[in-house]
Amino acid sequence: MRASIIIPSHNCREFLIQTLESILRELGPHDEVVIVDDGSSDGTKEKVCPFLADERFRYFYQDASGGPASPRNVGALHARGEYLFFFDSDDLMLPGKVTSTVAAFERFPQSALIFTNFGCVDENGEILDMDFLEGYELIDKIRSGGEPDVALIDARTACSHLARQNFIGTSGVAIRSSIFSKMGGFDESLKNGDDKDMWFRITRRYPIVYLDKEYHLYRIRENSISRGGALKRADARIRVLEKQLRDPVSKAFAKDIRHQIALNYHSMAYELFSRGDMRASREALVQALNHSLQPRFLSLYLKSLLGRRGVAVIRSLKHRVGM
DSSP states (O other), X not given: OOEEEEEEEXXXXXXXXXXXXXXXXXXOTTEEEEEEEESOOSSHHHHHGGGGGSTTEEEEEEOOXXXXXXXXXXXXXXXXXXXXXXXXXXXXXXXXHHHHHHHHHHHOTTOXXXXXXXXXXXXXXXXXXXXXXXXXXXXXXXXHTTOOSEEEEOHHHHHHHHTTOOOOOGGGEEEEHHHHHHHTSOOTTOSSOHHHXXXXXXXXXXXXXXXXXXXXXXXXXXXXXXXXXXXXXXXXXXXXXXXXXXXXXSHHHHHHHHHHHHHHHHHHHHHHHHHTOHHHHHHHHHHHXXXXXXXXXXXXXXXXXXXXXXXXXXXXXXXXXXX
16 A cells, blocks of 8 residues: 555534545545544534545544544554555645655655645635745745755754744645654644644654645634634643753754743733733743743733733823823
């Protein structure tokens, strides 16, 4: 078996059908799709059934786990392919993804993971951005250096840049099944951020490859995990980052990780401030300041002492005196 496309899904049947149709067009005779239904209650299985007439499609059901890590691991357990493609149930695959990725693995046998550029659409399929990774430091560096459309990135470079930006989109990823087994799967204790945790673990040990072409469309939805509030996301993100400080690859890496932790605490503090929970906001800001001393963190801390009403009064006074 060549490629296994693993799709975790939870109550996403309408988008899932579009996803499967986009993948079907890219499947070769030695590829497969592994659908893991994570406790859906929206009739996902009935919608998927027509695809199961094709023996390349397989469906597995499990009780809801509360996050994508478990169904991804279940999919990998059942996968028979040499290469594992992880694909979200509401994204759309674009032409050439599977064949180009497999070709890159064969060209760079030392690589553990391949990721690609991607576009972005809204819930209605309207294009929002067709070069999502433009502006990301590592990607811009590759492009400015005149690198080809396929670039091998050494482990240290990839891991160091991950400490500053997450430039790897999950649906753009394929991993050698042998490497995935060595990594022990995704961390199921994380309700989100399990993907970046995996990218860190891989890039600490192996080089990766970037394909500078858009091979999927990432769908932004109001109720998706990636669109959740800071209070929903930050705890798991901070846990992933704190794991990196146990054995930082360099002093600069540790500094960047601490800065990212601080930013997550600041995001939590801002959301708590907006909700009027000033005490909890200050507690989060203390954590942010412990990791990185930033003027805007201090500014929000002072505002939390005044409260929203006090801040509104000061703004009103500034407006009256023309400040």
